[in-house]
Amino acid sequence: MKLKVKEMDIATGGTLIAILNKDDAQKLDLHHEDRVRISFKNRSTRAVIDIATKKRLVPKGKIGMMQEVLDKLKVKGKDSVEIDIEEKPISVHYIREKLDGKELSEEEINAIVKDIVKNNLSAIELTYFVSAAYTKGLSTKEIICLTKAISKHGDQLELDTFPIIDKHCSGGVPGNRTTMILVPLLAAAGLTIPKTSSRSITSPAGTADTMEVLADVCIPVPEMRNIVKKIGACMVWGGAMNLAAADDKLIKIRHPISLDPKGMLLASIMAKKTAVNSSHVLIDIPVGKNTKINTILKAKKLGKDFVKIGKKLGIKIKVIITDGSQPIGNGIGPALEAKDVLYVLKNDKNAPKDLKEKSLLMAEQVMKMIGIKDARSKAEYFLESGLAYKKMKEIIKAQGGDPNIVPSKIKVGRYTHSVKAKTSGTIHSINTRTISKIARVAGAPKDKGAGIYLHKHVHDHVDKGDILFTIYAENKQRLKYALHILRIFDGIDYS
Amino acid sequence: MKLKVKEMDIATGGTLIAILNKDDAQKLDLHHEDRVRISFKNRSTRAVIDIATKKRLVPKGKIGMMQEVLDKLKVKGKDSVEIDIEEKPISVHYIREKLDGKELSEEEINAIVKDIVKNNLSAIELTYFVSAAYTKGLSTKEIICLTKAISKHGDQLELDTFPIIDKHCSGGVPGNRTTMILVPLLAAAGLTIPKTSSRSITSPAGTADTMEVLADVCIPVPEMRNIVKKIGACMVWGGAMNLAAADDKLIKIRHPISLDPKGMLLASIMAKKTAVNSSHVLIDIPVGKNTKINTILKAKKLGKDFVKIGKKLGIKIKVIITDGSQPIGNGIGPALEAKDVLYVLKNDKNAPKDLKEKSLLMAEQVMKMIGIKDARSKAEYFLESGLAYKKMKEIIKAQGGDPNIVPSKIKVGRYTHSVKAKTSGTIHSINTRTISKIARVAGAPKDKGAGIYLHKHVHDHVDKGDILFTIYAENKQRLKYALHILRIFDGIDYS
Numbered sequence: 001m002k003l004k005v006k007e008m009d010i011a012t013g014g015t016l017i018a019i020l021n022k023d024d025a026q027k028l029d030l031h032h033e034d035r036v037r038i039s040f041k042n043r044s045t046r047a048v049i050d051i052a053t054k055k056r057l058v059p060k061g062k063i064g065m066m067q068e069v070l071d072k073l074k075v076k077g078k079d080s081v082e083i084d085i086e087e088k089p090i091s092v093h094y095i096r097e098k099l100d101g102k103e104l105s106e107e108e109i110n111a112i113v114k115d116i117v118k119n120n121l122s123a124i125e126l127t128y129f130v131s132a133a134y135t136k137g138l139s140t141k142e143i144i145c146l147t148k149a150i151s152k153h154g155d156q157l158e159l160d161t162f163p164i165i166d167k168h169c170s171g172g173v174p175g176n177r178t179t180m181i182l183v184p185l186l187a188a189a190g191l192t193i194p195k196t197s198s199r200s201i202t203s204p205a206g207t208a209d210t211m212e213v214l215a216d217v218c219i220p221v222p223e224m225r226n227i228v229k230k231i232g233a234c235m236v237w238g239g240a241m242n243l244a245a246a247d248d249k250l251i252k253i254r255h256p257i258s259l260d261p262k263g264m265l266l267a268s269i270m271a272k273k274t275a276v277n278s279s280h281v282l283i284d285i286p287v288g289k290n291t292k293i294n295t296i297l298k299a300k301k302l303g304k305d306f307v308k309i310g311k312k313l314g315i316k317i318k319v320i321i322t323d324g325s326q327p328i329g330n331g332i333g334p335a336l337e338a339k340d341v342l343y344v345l346k347n348d349k350n351a352p353k354d355l356k357e358k359s360l361l362m363a364e365q366v367m368k369m370i371g372i373k374d375a376r377s378k379a380e381y382f383l384e385s386g387l388a389y390k391k392m393k394e395i396i397k398a399q400g401g402d403p404n405i406v407p408s409k410i411k412v413g414r415y416t417h418s419v420k421a422k423t424s425g426t427i428h429s430i431n432t433r434t435i436s437k438i439a440r441v442a443g444a445p446k447d448k449g450a451g452i453y454l455h456k457h458v459h460d461h462v463d464k465g466d467i468l469f470t471i472y473a474e475n476k477q478r479l480k481y482a483l484h485i486l487r488i489f490d491g492i493d494y495s
Numbered sequence: 496m497k498l499k500v501k502e503m504d505i506a507t508g509g510t511l512i513a514i515l516n517k518d519d520a521q522k523l524d525l526h527h528e529d530r531v532r533i534s535f536k537n538r539s540t541r542a543v544i545d546i547a548t549k550k551r552l553v554p555k556g557k558i559g560m561m562q563e564v565l566d567k568l569k570v571k572g573k574d575s576v577e578i579d580i581e582e583k584p585i586s587v588h589y590i591r592e593k594l595d596g597k598e599l600s601e602e603e604i605n606a607i608v609k610d611i612v613k614n615n616l617s618a619i620e621l622t623y624f625v626s627a628a629y630t631k632g633l634s635t636k637e638i639i640c641l642t643k644a645i646s647k648h649g650d651q652l653e654l655d656t657f658p659i660i661d662k663h664c665s666g667g668v669p670g671n672r673t674t675m676i677l678v679p680l681l682a683a684a685g686l687t688i689p690k691t692s693s694r695s696i697t698s699p700a701g702t703a704d705t706m707e708v709l710a711d712v713c714i715p716v717p718e719m720r721n722i723v724k725k726i727g728a729c730m731v732w733g734g735a736m737n738l739a740a741a742d743d744k745l746i747k748i749r750h751p752i753s754l755d756p757k758g759m760l761l762a763s764i765m766a767k768k769t770a771v772n773s774s775h776v777l778i779d780i781p782v783g784k785n786t787k788i789n790t791i792l793k794a795k796k797l798g799k800d801f802v803k804i805g806k807k808l809g810i811k812i813k814v815i816i817t818d819g820s821q822p823i824g825n826g827i828g829p830a831l832e833a834k835d836v837l838y839v840l841k842n843d844k845n846a847p848k849d850l851k852e853k854s855l856l857m858a859e860q861v862m863k864m865i866g867i868k869d870a871r872s873k874a875e876y877f878l879e880s881g882l883a884y885k886k887m888k889e890i891i892k893a894q895g896g897d898p899n900i901v902p903s904k905i906k907v908g909r910y911t912h913s914v915k916a917k918t919s920g921t922i923h924s925i926n927t928r929t930i931s932k933i934a935r936v937a938g939a940p941k942d943k944g945a946g947i948y949l950h951k952h953v954h955d956h957v958d959k960g961d962i963l964f965t966i967y968a969e970n971k972q973r974l975k976y977a978l979h980i981l982r983i984f985d986g987i988d989y990s
Contacts, residue, residue: 010503010514010559011552019505027976029935031697033751057505057562064505067552096752099630124622124751131626135594202526256528256619257591440524481522 001027001084003063007077011067014119014249018047019064020083025051028085033122035086038063040073046086048122068119091115092125098132106145113149116246126253130261138263143270144312146263150271154245155221157194157276159228163370165193166278167362168269170302171203172291174436175329175454178284179207180235180341181359181383184392186366187233188382194228194276196238201255204439204451205334208237213338213410213448215401227398234395243275244268260292262302266309273315280316282366286324290433296321318369322358326430326458329355333444333451333472335412342407345389350407354457359383413442413449413472415479419486421462430458438471442482447474496522496579498558502572506562509614509744513542514559515578520546523580528617530581533558535568541581543617563614586610587620593627601640608644611741621748625756633758638765639807641758645766649740650716652689652771654723658865660688661773662857663764665797666698667786669931670824670949673779674702675730675836676854676878679887681861682728683877689723689771691733696750699934699946700829703732708833708905708943710896722893729890738770739763755787757797761804768810775811777861781819785928791816813864817853821925821953824850828939828946828967830907837902840884845902849952854878908937908944908967910974914981916957925953933966937977942969 003024018038020030030036032051037044047069052058063081065073075081094108104112112129115121121129138146165186167179183195197207197217208217218240219227227234239248247268254260273281283306285299293299303319310317329340329352343351344359360379367375382388393403435452443450453470456462471486473479498519513533515525525531527546532539542564547553558576560568570576589603599607607624610616616624633641660681662674678690692702692712703712713735714722722729734743742763749755768776778801780794788794798814805812824835824847838846839854855874862870877883888898930947938945948965951957966981968974 008505009552010505011547013546023941026938026941027936027973029932031750032747051508052506092752096754099626099752099754101630122751124618124748127619127622128626128752128754131594131623131630135596135626135630252527253619255526256617257587257594257623259591259594259623437524441522443521446518446521478522 001082002080003083004061005070005075005077005079005081006058006062006064007070008064008066014068014252015122016045016047016069016072016119017050017066018069019050019052019058021052021058021060021062023060025049028083030085033124035088037084037086038069038073039082039084040075040079043073045069045072046120089115089120091121095125095129095132098136099128101136103139104142104145106148109142109145110149110152113146113153113246116249117153123253126249130250130253130259130264133264134259134261138261138267140308140312143263143267143309146267147270147274147309147313150244150246150267151274154271154275155242157221157225159192159194159225159277161192163191163279164277165191165280165282165366165370166195166273166276167282167284167366168273169284170286170291170293172288172432173286173324173328174204174332174432174439175327175337175340175355176286176358177207177210177329177337177341177355178359178362180211181344181355181388182362182366183233183235184345184395185359185363185379185382185388187231187395188387188391189367189378191232191366191370192228193233194224195233195235196241196243196272196276197235198238200445201251202436204332204436204444205337206445207235208239209445210334210337210341211235212237213334214405215396215399217399219399231391231394231398233391234399236399238272244271247271262305266305270309270313270315274313278315280318280366280369281310282362282369283317283319284322284362285319286322288324288326288432290431291324316369318365320362320365327432327435327454328352328358330454331451332435332439332454333442334448335410336451336453336472339407339410342405345383345392346407347384347386348407356383411449413447413451413474415473415476416470417479417483418467418470421464421466421468424462424464427456427458427460427462430454438482438485441478441485442471442473443475443478447478449474450478496577497575498578499556500565500570500572500574500576501553501557501559502565503559503561509563509747510617511540511542511564511567511614512545512561513564514545514547514553516547516553516555516557518555520544523578525580528619530583532579532581533564533568534577534579535570535574538568540564540567541615584610584615586616590620590624590627593631594623596631598634599637599640604637604640605644605647608641608648608741611744612648618748621744625745625748625754625759628759629754629756633756633762635803635807638758638762638804641762642765642769642804642808645739645741645762646769649766649770650737652716652720654687654689654720654772656687658686658774659772660686660775660861660865661690661768661771662777662779662861663768664779665781665786665788667783667927668781668819668823669699669827669927669934670822670832670835670850671781671853672702672705672824672832672836672850673854673857675706676839676850676883677857677861678728678730679840679890680854680858680874680877680883682726682890683882683886684862684873686727686861686865687723688728689719690728690730691736691738691767691771692730693733695940696746697931699827699931699939700832701940702730703734704829704940705832705836706730707732708829709900710891710894712894714894726886726889726893728886729894731894733767739766742766757800761800765804765808765810769808773810775861775864776805776813777857777864778812778814779817779857780814781817783819783821783927785926786819811864813860815857815860822927822930822949823847823853825949826946827930827934827949828937829943830905831946831948831967834902834905837900840878840887841902842879842881843902851878906944908942908946908969910968910971911965912974912978913962913965916959916961916963919957919959922951922953922955922957925949933977933980936973936980937966937968938970938973942973944969945973
């Protein structure tokens, strides 16, 4: 059937969607979410169809195309394309079977992941896959297959060295920027650590957001490989390099109802480690009221799963369960956190003790894992001797930043608001969730200088009128929004 | 936050969706699928947000609105609206709990159904609900609550009489138009049967599509009530009257991977019966290779569930399991089926015996159910005396049709193609799925005159060259498409 293209001024951000008029759809007996093949000149693509209920939107004889389809076929409004019936991808059938509780084979999981990456599955179909993984669970075998498939259908670093170190944190602790201290420290000790990190999704800053204050983090795979070969480490944004393309699309489906099917979570994390050839991975599971993993029991269980999956993938895993009850460091938000990191690396008096101590603990654990003796004192040596800082400068330089940047010169938001103690006493707890929300609304992580600086931590004594924390924003409006949120939450549970 | 409206040339057919620019979304820390409240003058609405990744689609300072949102707020491009953060509906939380296997309370199910009807839930959230119902199952209590909620959040007929008869068929048999014989027959016998039917989704014709050949089927509830009060029966399209609004939206989610969570299916059917106050319902479950219920065992199990749910709702249920291995009647498609129906009612020599026999059987069962003696002979009497036909003429007239319509004058498609037997022998089977597909592609149900006429049935003897079936289409192009499908399926398994 020949139809004329109508450009739809909208993008799905993934799935290839075309919209048919009701009458045209009926001609080929097509329903909502059925598939068609659209051909134009020597190009063709599969697309999921949606059916317009109002004539005005897509008139008879036309086919509405979302941006992704227009781009893929390189067509414009009024071009004439050929439409034919296309079967649904076989992966839809596998998803159906998983909903019935069937254990999927390597081939079947591979087909699903391939279709996810190729944007062949609709949001509804992806949701069924996430639901199936959640309600029916994934077996160890399925998790391994999913890990391999996600890794396979993305880029690979292909580094030819051993050992290759990596780390992962299950998240939920604002300011927890140990990676940026651990990586140069371990590289200074001669280890290889090609670190890819994520940007924040719901926190005020991810490691990639914070590192970006000091250097470029969008580095293509070949350049990343060169940097790591030369100086043993890097700190880049994983999202720029397509290391686990399928994963991003699954997260978009999981996020709306905060659904984290355990097997999918494990596969997502391990796929990224597999893609960079890691041999040893340190997993940090902070436990606190507002962390993702909020009980020691759950943390232990998850830790065991990591070790088990790691074994099957030939990756050695060490798990540490840490205190996630309050923020780590003083700064929250990219610039404020970058300052903290540099203070620690430079052994400056402004260095937050908790951030330094946690980084040392982690370095010690990694060193122990690969059989280095006197791990603790060696970790201290590489940090306190300035060798870790020297390595950090090499990394910053290699990633196009200014290696001589001075922490006090890092720009923070000029619009500030300080919250003072209304009474004297001792800080009992800090609500990390509210802290995160306010820092985000103040502009973090996008506005690098936005965030919160904590003047007081849990167990600190305060006198009435002492500053508890300061909100930073890069513009007035954002500060106003942040104060609005502060009011909504009626203070910050800083008690 | 104030934003200017950008009209998006697209409708979701349900969910209220607004699109924000990435930067604006970040100002309020909003993510994909979060909610906002949009206010304009004294109107306001909740909407699900989507985040534009390309600036061009929704520039900073603008908010893209799908048709449904534009209509609801009565705004136009460049109007200035106020946006604020809005919590997700609590029903999203209940759906999450159901995924974890929790049994939902009446109140919780009610909240979900209410939000479905109000278009407050996104396709992803609805999919999670369907998945949860499928993988975790619905308890009898939940099915009852879901039935009541669907019925409550739709229109009600409110008829004050007893008994009120209804029937339902689980589907999958082309040509199976017993309803149009059963309804006038039972009404002729003095019973009340306010029949609402569906249009076809995947079959060549639903009862509503076929009845529409003879009369109007889009009848508002008050008029339907008047007709039933006056003549005891009607045959209208349920979809025109919002009797189970939530149901249509759930079907749209279930259809793409043909997922029929049993509890949801039962609730969907029973909600429509509850909405018309039925006291006695006959359930026909045809079993054949291509029917929805394809084994006797499954049919018996489903039958028991119907009886159980019916008991709890105070509705008496009688289940019959029938032969669904081949089409019923000769005509397939609205006009061709309407002719068959009239032939049976008029006791014409062209009346298909199987359609007449099945209708009599069903009438007998209903009469028995309500305690009428000599049910079989009474059923035969009302049909063969012409009283059923007389009642049918009353119904047609009441619904604005021509009561004196002659079956041979009903217009069928002028483009035809007859398929002949290639060898002599006996018909062993007819592939009902392929028959349906071809009839649909030929134009049924939308083109009333399109479809297939079966000259031969299973067990019939044929000589080489005998016509097996004829395809009817209203235009050349459609006939061409149908023949294309016929070739794809390599004949029609008419063996």
